Amino acid sequence: MTPMAQPQGVGTDAPPAGTSAWMRLARTMGRRSDPAIVGTLIALVFAAPIIALLVLAFTGDADYLEHIAATRLAGFATSSAGLAILSGGLAALVGTGGAWLVTQYEFAGRSILSWLLLLPLAVPGYVAAYSWYDLTAPGGHFYTGPDGPVPTISGLWGASAIFGLTLYPYVYLLARNAFEAHGRASWDMARCLGAGPLAALRRVALPLVWPAVAAGSALVAMEALADYGVTDFLGVGTLTVGIVRAWSSFGDPQAAAQLAVMLLFATLLALGIERMARGRRQFAENPGSRRAHARTPINGWRALVAQTACLMPLTLGLIIPAGNLALMAIETQPARPVMPALQGTLFLALASAGLALLIGTVSAYALRAGPRFGRMAVRLLQAGYAVPGAVAAIAILALLVLVQDALGTFGGSSAPLITGGSILALLFAYQSRFAAVAILPCENALLKIRRELDEAARMLGSSPAGVMRRVHLPLAARGLATAALLVGVEVMKELPATMILRPFDLETLAVTAHNYASDERLAQAALPALVLLTICIPATAMLNLLRVR
């Protein structure tokens, strides 16, 4: 371990230069090139916007907070909690259920369904919300009147359904890998010892995949909490809606930052509870269990039930909303060409995926072997996922202006390097926002590698870098590629930070679609949204190639 004795608190990281912990860290760096230390440093850099957010929050007055506490805060908090629980719960149910069916049973269409079940992740939440609302609201094809059998997709339940149905693949992906990695040995053993299928599921299979399910559901809940587009459109008053209002109606970025910090702490608390629930259990995999295991063949009505269960989320999350858009796009003459937006989207996604790979890997090292300070920095970076995109972008803008001013002072040049309008600013924003998505799979991949392997390699004379290159990377490659793909898809769908920070002539499909939709021209938004889906789907499908054998 490093000689860092005093882990620093979150609030005291802001003035880094000159503090003794940093000096010691720098000295340590000089002696060792442990990837964990590099990871700590990178995590700190990308956590900087969150630190800027904290500074912003604590420099404002409490005027808005007092007003909102007296009027709507309780409602905001209840809606947020409800949305997180319902979205996360629905995603856990659908994702785990789907993963269970396709890994444990053999039925007609199983392998293709196992592949298709991931695809709803390609649908941005706001696209699904617009499309479903269009179908079920007055004037829509599925509208059956205010008391009809088909409810209008709106409010808390509607928004939860949208998040659950478009984000459950996070849970599905992780749960499927976990079910496959642990094989059926434990399950068969439990059944042999007399446990019924339900008891075996509850007492053996579910505890084994619990970390995966919890991590996936946490991602879903965090994304739902930070969302503005879906919740505002469907009329759910969450904390994020309050945050955006603090800023847009009250012109008070500090008040927005204060509410955002509350949301951040709530998220950290939830993540902490999840970690504590996981406890000290280490889920290193059993090397012998990776053999291809036999799935129980089912047919007849059982197979039909399994097929229907797998088709449901696919139909509701992808086929219906995308089909509705496709019909609209066919009937509508496009107002502007989509090619420039397509190029911009692809460029941003590729660049971000590459960066995420780097950051995810080194951060995972910081978690695995780093100093406590490093682990805290990474957790802070992960919490960035729960900061609403608009607020994150403002924090980043504030931070970049500071950096630019500092560069201008020291370098004597006022080169417009990093303030708004530069691709670098946008890429930086994506990383600090989506690091959580990159770190989780990387962390899971590295956690599965037994520490004995490290020790063996070190004893055989390998350097830490050598261990990383020759032992860890080959073993963790799939997890790392998953991280890159997930971030790529997230970046393609991302809206607020892109709108705020993008260079003037860089168009993206998400921004184009949003502009039309916010102008209430859904038919014009349909084409860019469909193109976005068309490139997100193969990227999402590639996740399937990365499953364990």
Add this chain to the structure above:
Amino acid sequence: MADRQLQAGQATCVPSGKGFAERLSATPWLRRAVLSFGLVLAACSPAEQDPSDGTLTIYTSRHYDSDYALYEAFEQATGATVEVVEADGDLLIERVKADATSNPPDVIVTVDVGRLWHADQEGLFQPTDSALLVERLPASLRHPEGHWFGLTQRARVMVYAEDRVDAAELDDYANLADQAFEGHICARSSGSIYNISLLASLIAHWGEERASTWASGVASNLARPPQGGDTDQIRAVAAGECDVALVNHYYFARLLREEPAAVEGLAIAFPSAGAGTHMNTSGAGVGANARNPDLARQFIEFALSDEGQRLFPELTNEFPAVASVTYDNAALASFPDFIRDPLPAEQIGANQELAQRLFDRAGWP
């Protein structure tokens, strides 16, 4: 927009190679991305941009066909190149502040009159002296020192079901709070800037107490929790979920033109009591650090010319700021004459925060 040339001074930073250079010159954002990386790695500084290269930088919250047509017409008329940054509402103001030195806008365009006022409070505009603009616009549609000029107007109106509501019941915004309408009103959430500006204007006319009572009254008359956009409120009236929707006039005009079947049996009411119908102004001003203030002034004058003004009603169904302009739009022509509330921008802008507070207290979600 139009092609842009790769500037000689900047090209020295990037690796050479024919295909690569061609790609760079065709894709400016990619060029800057490479340049930025190059700058960081090689620490070479970029050439200063030529301030008078005939490029007009516009930061706008508008992303409508009328505006794209306007840029194109302006480029053709003057030979200038228009570069556009689009961002919604307050994001635009933050972005302008952040880019003040690196990419200062020549023209800033907002869609809400309160935001025009806020942007002005932040010092984002510079005064523009134009006898032409003063002559074209009434005093209520421009800043007294020429910080900004109105381009278009949007009326906050009521759309109602003719068979269920009598037009005479809707000649005043106050009517929406009448007990008779309990469970019959559809409106967007109180976060909608158009609802906020309407209440801000009512605060100016009625005082805080009456405006607050009104907001509570309307909130308890809502037929369903606010959801969707203005068009969705109109469709809800058509479907019978409510009888009256509080919306901007151009959504109704658009449906009239593009989807007349969807608004059959519906009519539009422009309140006439008191100061008349609340109008929200979308406007433009010359940026405080503009590189090309003259070109910026020319652009605003072009937008307020007969040729520029008619694009707004014809392509976006907004009312032109210049009252004398003639245009071709059957939906707008079918609307009755109405009284436009000439309330000055600062009254609306300064009351917006209070309006949001009143909405929060009233329990209007």
